[in-house]
Amino acid sequence: MIPRVLTVAGSDSGGGAGIQADLKTMLALGVHGMSVITAVTAQNSLGVQGAWELPVRAVRAQYRSVVDDIGVQAVKTGMLASAELVEAVAELISGTDAPAVVDPVGVSKHGDPLLAASALDSVRTKLLPAATVATPNLDEVAQLTGVRVESEDDLRRAAGAVLEFGPRWVLIKGGHLAGDAVDLLTDGAAEYRLRAPRHDNRHTHGTGCTLASAIASGLAKGLSVPEAVTEAKEYVTGAIAGGFALGAGIGPVDHGWRFRS
Numbered sequence: 001m002i003p004r005v006l007t008v009a010g011s012d013s014g015g016g017a018g019i020q021a022d023l024k025t026m027l028a029l030g031v032h033g034m035s036v037i038t039a040v041t042a043q044n045s046l047g048v049q050g051a052w053e054l055p056v057r058a059v060r061a062q063y064r065s066v067v068d069d070i071g072v073q074a075v076k077t078g079m080l081a082s083a084e085l086v087e088a089v090a091e092l093i094s095g096t097d098a099p100a101v102v103d104p105v106g107v108s109k110h111g112d113p114l115l116a117a118s119a120l121d122s123v124r125t126k127l128l129p130a131a132t133v134a135t136p137n138l139d140e141v142a143q144l145t146g147v148r149v150e151s152e153d154d155l156r157r158a159a160g161a162v163l164e165f166g167p168r169w170v171l172i173k174g175g176h177l178a179g180d181a182v183d184l185l186t187d188g189a190a191e192y193r194l195r196a197p198r199h200d201n202r203h204t205h206g207t208g209c210t211l212a213s214a215i216a217s218g219l220a221k222g223l224s225v226p227e228a229v230t231e232a233k234e235y236v237t238g239a240i241a242g243g244f245a246l247g248a249g250i251g252p253v254d255h256g257w258r259f260r261s
């Protein structure tokens, strides 16, 4: 049977990040993608013009509809907007027998907030402990732990600080550093550095969502965490190489790059 992956995230009207990026990634990687929408954003290549979260009961209902009938082999979480939604989703994924990839989305590439400041504590104490893999970027690491990553040498310290909150694995995304795009994956014992050449392409909208969804897709297929992250890194690197100049600002990555080569 086709592996089934559920994304619990916000909608990006521009189609580059959020639910739209997740479902495109899942299609490209050969799994059946399903969605629980937590919030709707009015968003394009220039930023986020508006955001509206859904009631907790609407999120719970979507989740139950999917999990209780269709079933899931992996869950990915993205934009959760508020403390109430973070806590509800943490409870839902904790009660589901499937690995969870938690992308602790804080702000968009343009600096627009996608999570209330009052929700940070719930992310630390409820959501991260429920994660099989947490995938913070450097801004999210700083927000959650206070650790500022200035160079590749700081990645291990950042990973240690996130692991303190209880995820089984952490992938620190070094995409915002200069030089090669280096990410660090560790469970506190094993450590992997995933390195890719930096593509000089400003059209990188949706990189984090794409990477996390690709990891969830690999886990749903039965890959180990290091295998799933390695395959996901290759996929997101190809998507960034093909990023589209759509709109006047930062365009989306190319989720369909493998269909074009």
Ligand SMILES: Nc1ncnc2c1ncn2[C@@H]1O[C@H](COP(=O)(O)OP(=O)(O)O)[C@@H](O)[C@H]1O
Residues within 6 Å of the ligand: 136, 137, 138, 173, 174, 175, 176, 181, 182, 183, 196, 197, 198, 199, 200, 201, 204, 206, 207, 208, 209, 211, 233, 236, 237, 240
């Ligand atoms: N210009 C780039 N070239 C190659 N890889 C990149 C580039 N920018 C980001 N990445 C990679 O994309 C993935 C997502 O990272 P990042 O952009 O930091 O996440 P986020 O979208 O959450 O800010 C990581 O694997 C990172 O190393």
Ligand SMILES: Cc1ncc(COP(=O)(O)OP(=O)(O)O)c(N)n1
Residues within 6 Å of the ligand: 009, 010, 011, 012, 017, 018, 019, 041, 043, 078, 079, 105, 107, 108, 109, 110, 114, 204, 205, 206, 207, 208, 209, 210
């Ligand atoms: C609805 C929504 N969810 C998440 C994000 C952030 O996505 P990310 O992949 O980190 O991409 P950038 O915003 O950093 O380009 C979002 N923008 N919208």
